[in-house]
Amino acid sequence: MPESPTTPASSPVEQLSAEDTKLVVLARGARARIGAAEGAAVRDQDGRTYAGADVSLPSLTLTALQLAVAAAVAAGATRLEAAAVVTEASTLDGAGHAVVRDLAADVPIHVAGPDGALLGTVRQ
Structure with a gap:
C-alpha cells in the first residue's frame, strides 16, 4: 500500500541539519509551554522561525502548523524552507x-515524537 502524504517516510531516518534540529527544539518548546498535544515550528525564506502549539477554543481550532504558518505569513513570509511538528x-x-x-x-515537514526523536519526514 503506498504511503499517504501525511505519513512520515518509514525508510531510514535522515540526519537533520542544525537548522532543522532547531525547528524540532522550538516545536517541543511551544508544545511544552502550555502542555499541548502538538507543537510546530517553520522557517521562512529569510531564515526567520515561528513556533506555535495547537489551539482548541469554542470558537477557534488550529493545528500547531496552522498557527506557526499563520504567524509567518502575518510577519511577511511568502515561502517556507522547512517545517517541523x-x-x-x-x-x-x-x-x-x-x-x-x-x-x-516541496519543503520537508519533519515529524517528531514528544521526546524530539524524529519519526520521519514528509516531502510531498
Missing part, C-alpha cells in the same frame, strides 16, 4: 500538511 500522533494531520503546502509544495 512534534506530536503524540503517529501521522501528520491533513490540515497541517495542507497549510505548509500552501506556501511550499
Whole structure:
C-alpha cells in the first residue's frame, strides 16, 4: 500500500541539519509551554522561525502548523524552507500538511515524537 502524504517516510531516518534540529527544539518548546498535544515550528525564506502549539477554543481550532504558518505569513513570509511538528500522533494531520503546502509544495515537514526523536519526514 503506498504511503499517504501525511505519513512520515518509514525508510531510514535522515540526519537533520542544525537548522532543522532547531525547528524540532522550538516545536517541543511551544508544545511544552502550555502542555499541548502538538507543537510546530517553520522557517521562512529569510531564515526567520515561528513556533506555535495547537489551539482548541469554542470558537477557534488550529493545528500547531496552522498557527506557526499563520504567524509567518502575518510577519511577511511568502515561502517556507522547512517545517517541523512534534506530536503524540503517529501521522501528520491533513490540515497541517495542507497549510505548509500552501506556501511550499516541496519543503520537508519533519515529524517528531514528544521526546524530539524524529519519526520521519514528509516531502510531498
